[in-house]
Amino acid sequence: MMKQILFAGVIGLFLTLIGTPLLIKLLARKGYGQYIRDDGPREHASKRGTPTMGGIAFILATVAAYFLSKVITGYTPTYSGLLVLGLMVGMGMVGFLDDYIKIVKRRSLGLRAKAKMAGQLIVGIAFAVLSLQFADSRGQTPASTKLSFITDFGWTIGPVLFVVWALFMILAMSNGVNLTDGLDGLATGASVLVFGAYTFIGVWQFQESCANGETLTNPGACYEVRDPLDLAVVASALMGACLGFLWWNTSPAKIFMGDTGSLALGGVLAGLAICSRTELLLAILGGLFVLITMSVVIQVGSFRLTGKRVFRMAPLQHHFELKGWSEVLVVVRFWIIQGICVIVGLGLFYAGWAADK
Numbered sequence: 001m002m003k004q005i006l007f008a009g010v011i012g013l014f015l016t017l018i019g020t021p022l023l024i025k026l027l028a029r030k031g032y033g034q035y036i037r038d039d040g041p042r043e044h045a046s047k048r049g050t051p052t053m054g055g056i057a058f059i060l061a062t063v064a065a066y067f068l069s070k071v072i073t074g075y076t077p078t079y080s081g082l083l084v085l086g087l088m089v090g091m092g093m094v095g096f097l098d099d100y101i102k103i104v105k106r107r108s109l110g111l112r113a114k115a116k117m118a119g120q121l122i123v124g125i126a127f128a129v130l131s132l133q134f135a136d137s138r139g140q141t142p143a144s145t146k147l148s149f150i151t152d153f154g155w156t157i158g159p160v161l162f163v164v165w166a167l168f169m170i171l172a173m174s175n176g177v178n179l180t181d182g183l184d185g186l187a188t189g190a191s192v193l194v195f196g197a198y199t200f201i202g203v204w205q206f207q208e209s210c211a212n213g214e215t216l217t218n219p220g221a222c223y224e225v226r227d228p229l230d231l232a233v234v235a236s237a238l239m240g241a242c243l244g245f246l247w248w249n250t251s252p253a254k255i256f257m258g259d260t261g262s263l264a265l266g267g268v269l270a271g272l273a274i275c276s277r278t279e280l281l282l283a284i285l286g287g288l289f290v291l292i293t294m295s296v297v298i299q300v301g302s303f304r305l306t307g308k309r310v311f312r313m314a315p316l317q318h319h320f321e322l323k324g325w326s327e328v329l330v331v332v333r334f335w336i337i338q339g340i341c342v343i344v345g346l347g348l349f350y351a352g353w354a355a356d357k
Contacts, residue, residue: 004069004233005199009240012058012065016244020057024248024255027051032103050253053099055261058241059092065237079134080142080227081234083127084271090123091174091267095259102259120171120263127271128166132159138211140226148277150352151223166274173282174266176289179296179315181262184251186317186331188242190288190338191265195239197285197342198272201349202232205276208353221353223277231276238268251328281349287341288334292316 028051063085070077097119098111111119131143145162146152157165181187205228208216216222225231242265248254257265266289273282283290295316302310311319320330 001073001075001229002203004073004075004229005203005236007069007072008065008233008237009199011068012061012237012240013244014240015061015064016057016241017247019061020054020245020248020255023054023057024051027053027255050256052103052256052258053096053260054245054249054255055092055095055257055259055264057255058238058245058257058261059089059264061241061244062234062237063089065241066234069233069237078227078230080131080275081230083131083142084231084234084268084275087123087127087170087271088264088268090126091120091170092260092264094119094123095261095263098263099258099260120174121167123267124167124170125163127170128163129159131166131274132162136226140224142226142275144224144277147279149280150278150349152277165279166270169270169274169279169282170267172266172293173270173286173289174263176286176293177266177269178259178262180289180292180317181257182315183317183321183327183331184253185246185249186334187262187265188246188249188257189331189335190286191269192239192242192246193335193338193342194269194285195235195242197346198235198276199232199239200346201276201278202228202230202235204349204353206232218353221355225277226275228276231272234268235272238265251331278349281345284348285342285345287345288338291337295319 032051032053066081066085067077094111094116098116101111128143132141132145135141143162143166144152145156145159147154147157147165177187177191180190205223205225208218208222209228210216210222210224212222245257249257269282269286273279273285278285292315295311296314298310299314302308312322313319317330317334321327325333
């Protein structure tokens with residue numbers, strides 16, 4: 001069964017390594033280049049015209065890797081895996097429309113704010129509602145109406161509040177990845193680390209699933225997750241696909257992921273957290289995205305309240321660029337921060353399991 005994870009990761013990596021340069025040529029031929037802010041660091045001016053919408057590459061590679069791993073190993077897809085992939089594709093389509101209008105139609109703002117929000121709401125609500133369906137023989141649905149950290153805890157919030165909570169998570173993570181996607185390879189590399197964490201979490205939850213009964217090493221701390229192994233397959237496919245894309249997206253980037261990629265990655269991160277019952281843990285595992293989002297909130301709030309800016313420029317990565325850090329230095333140090341967040345998050349995940357012995 002574990003072969004699915006290996007196949008998904010390797011296939012995802014292979015497809016983006018060979019597929020991304022083909023996409024670069026196609027986008028360059030059509031002149032679909034990136035718009036660069038005039039008020040940003042001057043070094044970014046050279047990036048104007050770099051092909052964007054690169055998220056197409058790892059979205060397609062992830063979906064293909066998932067289904068090919070099923071064909072090769074003979075296992076069937078699960079509702080949890082399909083729903084998380086559907087969320088990724090749906091959010092990616094909203095981002096694609098935004099990129100397409102921005103670049104092809106030469107309208108710098110892309111989709112109107114209301115249209116973009118409407119698209120994200122439709123995709124998010126569809127995921128949230130469907131994730132409460134499809135109970136298995138044990139009554140487990142892909143998502144739960146309880147809040148979760150390492151596992152479900154507390155009271156049931158009900159389906160309506162759950163949909164609101166799921167939408168908040170999806171929109172928050174999509175916005176976080178979108179804000180982080182400002183330097184070559186930054187969001188892609190950070191996402192690889194989080195997907196690696198979710199591959200581990202899925203495998204661990206599968207081994208310690210309450211459905212395994214007598215084989216549990218710690219019966220007092222089993223996991224009530226519907227399809228943990230398949231979530232690990234999805235995470236592995238994403239990790240491999242993003243690694244292959246990073247080969248072309250790292251400095252100097254030959255292609256950018258665009259909103260197509262950032263909205264898709266944010267959505268799928270939220271989906272993995274919801275279906276693996278690690279909703280609040282995602283704030284730690286994806287700590288870099290949270291940190292960068294908060295820098296924008298602080299900057300905007302400070303300026304509106306006091307008329308003064310806390311940072312030279314927001315999001316946070318551009319503040320350090322304007323302080324004189326090179327782009328590569330910022331990216332590598334932020335990857336280190338993200339790595340620390342993943343280590344802390346996985347440590348808490350394991351500690352929660354060990355504490356219940």
